[in-house]
Amino acid sequence: MLSLTDRDAVTAALTDPALDADLRALIGLRVWQVDTDRRRPLKDILQIVVVQPGDPPEVIHDAVGFPICWDQAEQPSWEWMNDHGPWFELAYVLTDAFGMLVFVADHPDTNHTLRFNCLGVTSRTPAADKT
Structure with missing residues (x-):
């Protein structure tokens, strides 16, 4: 799990x-696109969360600040x-x-x-599950 809230x-x-x-x-592109006013702290504009394989729901929810794995399953x-293949x-x-970007790994061990939910929107075969 990564939570990026400042330029460092x-x-x-x-x-x-x-x-x-x-x-x-992807992270570099989005920060470059959003971080146009260098006088403001990045945490006032954007937070980036990276959900990696094996991250438990509690850790994901703590990083994001609200449930995205349980209550949001149907909506x-x-x-x-955006579907970027592996992410x-x-x-x-x-x-x-203020906005938040959450990058979710397309991997069988991801929540x-x-x-x-991500695969349902893309309507494609999961890349990591292909044999």
Whole structure:
């Protein structure tokens, strides 16, 4: 689980060779697109949460601040969702000035309900489950 709320955390993620290269590119692109006023702290504009395989629902909910694995199973509450192959990108608009991006790994060990919601919107075969 990653929760990126400041520029130092974003820089650490972008320079971490252990982190998936596609994910690093997505994080870098979104921060570049959103972080246009460098005078404001990033935490006042955007939070990025990365849900990785094996992250339990409680940890995901704590990082996001509300349940996205249980209560939202039948009605996803994201504003929009992008399918990037190995990663799903969920956008939450929480106020007029603050948003959250949640990147969800398309992996069999990712929280089943959250991954199911993402796959249901994309209507595709899960990449990680293909044989």
